[in-house]
Amino acid sequence: MAFNKTGLENDVGYVLLSETQIRQRVQELDMQITRDYEGKNPLLVCVLKGAVNFYSDLCRNIADYMEMDFIAISSYGNEMKHSGIVRLIKDIDKSITGRHVIIVEDIMDSGLTLNYMTNLLKTRNPASLKTVCLLDKPERRECAITPDYVGFVIPDEFVVGYGLDYAGTYRNLPYIGVLKPEVYTDAE
Numbered sequence: 202m203a204f205n206k207t208g209l210e211n212d213v214g215y216v217l218l219s220e221t222q223i224r225q226r227v228q229e230l231d232m233q234i235t236r237d238y239e240g241k242n243p244l245l246v247c248v249l250k251g252a253v254n255f256y257s258d259l260c261r262n263i264a265d266y267m268e269m270d271f272i273a274i275s276s277y278g279n280e281m282k283h284s285g286i287v288r289l290i291k292d293i294d295k296s297i298t299g300r301h302v303i304i305v306e307d308i309m310d311s312g313l314t315l316n317y318m319t320n321l322l323k324t325r326n327p328a329s330l331k332t333v334c335l336l337d338k339p340e341r342r343e344c345a346i347t348p349d350y351v352g353f354v355i356p357d358e359f360v361v362g363y364g365l366d367y368a369g370t371y372r373n374l375p376y377i378g379v380l381k382p383e384v385y386t387d388a389e
């Protein structure tokens with residue numbers, strides 16, 4: 202179903218990645234992950250909340266045994282700048298010792314969230330630990346970390362939709378769009 206030009210959509214300056222582009226890239230990532238993890242029954246860990254749409258689409262197309270788990274992280278700071286302080290809100294439920302684990306993120310910006318999570322999960326001795334990010338903004342990186350699988354490398358724009366939010370809204374847009382600057386500058 203096509204979205205109407207609601208107030209929600211009028212806040213978007215332009216579409217950066219369409220539903221079709223996202224769907225095709227997720228299918229490619231699925232083929233790669235299915236091939237790389239054949240016979241390994243990986244545990245895919247969704248980082249709440251931004252990754253939910255990506256995670257759901259990714260998991261449903263993995264054509265092999267796999268399991269799901271969820272983690273929630275809170276990072277202090279505002280929408281523009283990461284404070285560098287990260288806190289665990291909800292841990293995964295399963296033991297990962299000896300398991301092949303893949304962390305699924307929507308976006309990597311400073312890299313501080315993913316850095317925190319990989320350091321945390323590594324202490325539990327997984328057989329392997331990799332990361333898949335739908336979006337990578339390398340210009341914003343503040344620590345030496347690179348995702349193992351990347352959907353799209355994007356410029357340093359304020360993106361929303363397909364799970365990504367601004368102040369809690371826009372996650373339900375079916376595509377990834379760039380927010381009009383007046384939306385977040387007027388709100389400051």
Ligand code: PRP
Nearest residue numbers: 249250251283308309310311312313314
């Ligand atoms: C976003 C995103 C990543 C993190 C990336 O989460 O989902 O987890 O920021 O930023 P970083 O690379 O600078 O650490 P956010 O804290 O906005 O929470 P959300 O997933 O609930 O939207």
